[in-house]
Amino acid sequence: MRAAKAILPFRRFGLTLLLSCFAFSAQSAAGFPPQANSREELLTLPGEIGRPGGRLVVSLRAEPKTLNPLTAADTPSREVIGAMQADLVHINRATQLTEPALAKSWKISPDGLQYTLTLRKGLRFSDGQPLDADDVLFTFRVYLDESVHAPQRDLLIVGGKPITVRKLDAWTVVFQLAKTYGVGERLFDGMAILPRHLLEKTYQDGKLGQFWTLSTPPNQWAGLGPFRLKEYVPGQRLILERNPYYWKSDAKGNRLPYLDELVFLFVSSADAQVLRFQSGETDIISRLGAENFSVLLREQRGYTMTDVGPGLEYNFLFFNLNDLRNKSSPEMEHKQKWFHEVKFRQAVSAAIDREAIVRLVYQGRGAALWGPVTPGNRRWVNPSISRPSRSLERARWLLKEAGFSWMNGPNGESELLDSDGKLVEFSILTSSSNADRTKMATLVQDDLKQLGMHVQVVPLELRSLIDRVTQTKEYDACVLGIASFDADPNSDINVWLSSGGMHLWNPSQAHPATAWETEIDNLMEEQLAAPSYEQRKKRYDRVQQILAENQPMIFLASPDILVGAKNVIGNFHPAVLEPYALWNVEQLYFRNGPEKSAR
Amino acid sequence: MTRRRPLTRWLIALLILHGVIACAGFFAPYDPLEQDRQRPYLPPMRIHVVDKQGHFHFRPFFYAVHLREGSFDQFEEEANTTVPMRFFVRGPRYHLLGLLPCSLHLFGAENGRINLLGSDAYGRDQLSRILYGGQVSLLAGLLGAGLTLLLGSLVGTTAGYCGGWRDEFLMRVAELFLALPWLYLLFALRAFLPLAVSPLEAFLLVVVVTGTVGWARPARLVRGVVLSVKERDFVRAARGFGASNVYLLRRHILPETTSVLSTQAAILVPQFVLAEMTLSFLGLGVPEPVPSWGNLLANLQQYSVLVSYWWMYLPALTIVPFFLAYLGLANALQEYAEPYKIEGRSDDSPT
Numbered sequence: 014m015r016a017a018k019a020i021l022p023f024r025r026f027g028l029t030l031l032l033s034c035f036a037f038s039a040q041s042a043a044g045f046p047p048q049a050n051s052r053e054e055l056l057t058l059p060g061e062i063g064r065p066g067g068r069l070v071v072s073l074r075a076e077p078k079t080l081n082p083l084t085a086a087d088t089p090s091r092e093v094i095g096a097m098q099a100d101l102v103h104i105n106r107a108t109q110l111t112e113p114a115l116a117k118s119w120k121i122s123p124d125g126l127q128y129t130l131t132l133r134k135g136l137r138f139s140d141g142q143p144l145d146a147d148d149v150l151f152t153f154r155v156y157l158d159e160s161v162h163a164p165q166r167d168l169l170i171v172g173g174k175p176i177t178v179r180k181l182d183a184w185t186v187v188f189q190l191a192k193t194y195g196v197g198e199r200l201f202d203g204m205a206i207l208p209r210h211l212l213e214k215t216y217q218d219g220k221l222g223q224f225w226t227l228s229t230p231p232n233q234w235a236g237l238g239p240f241r242l243k244e245y246v247p248g249q250r251l252i253l254e255r256n257p258y259y260w261k262s263d264a265k266g267n268r269l270p271y272l273d274e275l276v277f278l279f280v281s282s283a284d285a286q287v288l289r290f291q292s293g294e295t296d297i298i299s300r301l302g303a304e305n306f307s308v309l310l311r312e313q314r315g316y317t318m319t320d321v322g323p324g325l326e327y328n329f330l331f332f333n334l335n336d337l338r339n340k341s342s343p344e345m346e347h348k349q350k351w352f353h354e355v356k357f358r359q360a361v362s363a364a365i366d367r368e369a370i371v372r373l374v375y376q377g378r379g380a381a382l383w384g385p386v387t388p389g390n391r392r393w394v395n396p397s398i399s400r401p402s403r404s405l406e407r408a409r410w411l412l413k414e415a416g417f418s419w420m421n422g423p424n425g426e427s428e429l430l431d432s433d434g435k436l437v438e439f440s441i442l443t444s445s446s447n448a449d450r451t452k453m454a455t456l457v458q459d460d461l462k463q464l465g466m467h468v469q470v471v472p473l474e475l476r477s478l479i480d481r482v483t484q485t486k487e488y489d490a491c492v493l494g495i496a497s498f499d500a501d502p503n504s505d506i507n508v509w510l511s512s513g514g515m516h517l518w519n520p521s522q523a524h525p526a527t528a529w530e531t532e533i534d535n536l537m538e539e540q541l542a543a544p545s546y547e548q549r550k551k552r553y554d555r556v557q558q559i560l561a562e563n564q565p566m567i568f569l570a571s572p573d574i575l576v577g578a579k580n581v582i583g584n585f586h587p588a589v590l591e592p593y594a595l596w597n598v599e600q601l602y603f604r605n606g607p608e609k610s611a612r
Numbered sequence: 613m614t615r616r617r618p619l620t621r622w623l624i625a626l627l628i629l630h631g632v633i634a635c636a637g638f639f640a641p642y643d644p645l646e647q648d649r650q651r652p653y654l655p656p657m658r659i660h661v662v663d664k665q666g667h668f669h670f671r672p673f674f675y676a677v678h679l680r681e682g683s684f685d686q687f688e689e690e691a692n693t694t695v696p697m698r699f700f701v702r703g704p705r706y707h708l709l710g711l712l713p714c715s716l717h718l719f720g721a722e723n724g725r726i727n728l729l730g731s732d733a734y735g736r737d738q739l740s741r742i743l744y745g746g747q748v749s750l751l752a753g754l755l756g757a758g759l760t761l762l763l764g765s766l767v768g769t770t771a772g773y774c775g776g777w778r779d780e781f782l783m784r785v786a787e788l789f790l791a792l793p794w795l796y797l798l799f800a801l802r803a804f805l806p807l808a809v810s811p812l813e814a815f816l817l818v819v820v821v822t823g824t825v826g827w828a829r830p831a832r833l834v835r836g837v838v839l840s841v842k843e844r845d846f847v848r849a850a851r852g853f854g855a856s857n858v859y860l861l862r863r864h865i866l867p868e869t870t871s872v873l874s875t876q877a878a879i880l881v882p883q884f885v886l887a888e889m890t891l892s893f894l895g896l897g898v899p900e901p902v903p904s905w906g907n908l909l910a911n912l913q914q915y916s917v918l919v920s921y922w923w924m925y926l927p928a929l930t931i932v933p934f935f936l937a938y939l940g941l942a943n944a945l946q947e948y949a950e951p952y953k954i955e956g957r958s959d960d961s962p963t
Contacts, residue, residue, distance in 0.1 A: 283915075284914065284915035284916075287915055288915070302916075304914060304916030304917070304920075305915065305916050307684065307685075307916070307920075308915070308916045308919055308920060311920075366649070369649045372649070372652075372684065373649060373652050373733065373734065376684035376685070377682075377684055440807060440808035442807075445895060448914060451900075452733065455734065455900055455901060456647075456734070458901065459645075459647050459734070459901070469808045469810070469899060470899065470900055471807050471808050471899070472895060473807070481807075487807070488807070489808075
């Protein structure tokens, strides 16, 4: 029996409730929105009591493609939507645990098949219309509708059957699963609850996919997040304004969010974002590279830079292990003979100087990796995976075991030959827009040169790189990175299942090609249904073990999450989960009051 | 004879500059590909002749450097470890002029590395990379310019000498070549080529591409000269005496184009070096880790490098003496070929 009550983890934040007297006086003067009325069941958040008003400016790498949670797939869209929408149960980005959100409590039946969620009463959408169970039913009907093609649909299919939703009363909703689901209530995180009163007609017309684009007038848009749409200037910025009906309050009962406006500037290059932040045009910067972080760190003026520690992004090298029989050149077949040899992959792994990658690529702001789970993911990392340091002797021994040999080349350096006497040479693809990964590949190239391998680094535009890896499969090896959006193993299930589209070394297989891939498939399915964390952890630990032994991906390093914010911003607590800096945007405020922050 | 002097002066300067680059293996203390991962972005090391105790040393020396504890790119000099500079030392092996196996270097050190111009992101010696990079960039420039002049004089002579529809056709093609957006075509061309090209293939590609792109301008110049020469009296006379086309071209017409061609060469070589640098800067040139001047400058695309490590600009400074010498040569050549035109120049600026 697992029942989670709506108790907030007050003490988990080690925060002191700062309360200065002038903060008080400012509240009344600024005409702070009315105190919560008694019929509304607001969620009270711990943290500093802020000052209302002000406009927070952040930059986005690209324009969001849409404001529609049903079609959003790109990071900028997700980041913007995250500030405008709300879910039933939310994962706290700092504690990585679930918390009540729109649902004030939930109950899971003893057999793990039935989830009963109770909604907060008296909540309103950002246009003032009330929220009730019908909106929730409508939302999940839309998500599960195949003709809508919502990305959320895959997550709502459990044991091959879609989750069924029914309403008990106006405030209670029951979700029925066909099979136990290890993720539990984390399932609801990120499932934005949609306003039925605005969308039902469009849905019936079958046009929901094209609705809620950036050109939607603000009055046709509504959400439950802290901010609502105000203005969109193409190519320049997106302005969100405070949602006056937001359902969270601070410990003093003041309705959140504190900020009047949240502005997203579209700044396409990382360097330009740094310049904007340096000049004070933006207030917060996240997704920083280590080089730019140290540039900002060197001349801190009025802002503070924070190294939050390793995030969830893992970078890795992988070889083309696709079944290309009869489809590829004899040369490629030859190369694949090496790649399929597990000792070859282990030798490559042993020869890579991960410590140098962390130092030279991330300037020490990162962690070396031997498995996909980073040290930032404390709950799921398998600490027993061995972390051998670089050993060329071991690499040479492994290669010799696998039948490779060396000869002296024309310039006196030794060159690696396979058992048929062919020179070992291959190329590594990297994304040309990601300087970090290109640098990693260059270091790997030099490491492998010492084993006598001829490696070339080929920077390629990201889209054509993904196309080569997943569609045409014309490549030798590739350096890529994946940034999981959640710490739970399920967020990357597509990478580990042999049938998954992100199973990069050999994607979308009809049947697992190897015994160890079969075992991973089984373990991932099992952990999906396992009822307790301990049981899931045991299986996921084994998955990490298998990956470390077979090295389908040679894990390299994970960068720290690096952020910066002006000193005047209060309640700034960056997390290692996305969105790193804006996850508690409703609590952010300007310490110096709105007058100074106005530009 | 006086007007010959600047010409020889520029020629000698160019010879020395190219000699240094051609013998990069001798002048560079290290292998340009060798990484030293303990010293990324090491600033140029300071030469000392007076040590910290105030003693004077005849042999210049350096203090050994190490990374400051916990930092990534901050280095400290070790006051008690000196690294004396030695001349004509044995070092990494190389091939002098690409042929002669050799391991003698102009300078080096026995107990440690000296990075006279600092190091890059991987701790590779910047001086060695600039020198070796020059080999790629200059050779690409010289070969590219040679190819262009060859094509240009071929087309120009054909058009000028044959005249008629051939002239029309070739000149229209030349105009088309001048009008095409070359950079974008290059990107397209690169997409058709195999994914991984070896440094040599990439180099040849750069040479062929830059060489075939630029022929239109010299072709028009050569055509102009050929057109005017073939109507001169001595050519008509030779034809009247029964000289064949080949004889006329070889004996009377082509020699008249040499001054145009040599001036063009002096102008084109630096242009083509610059073209190679642009292509490498954009990632279309010789791939890492092989250095070329454009590759070295590509690091500056990152803002953090731009504001943190000034010695990464040095490759840009290196090209200045080369370009200066080439342009000086071009001027001197022009002066040598057509002195009256230069002296009496009012409004006709020769190209």
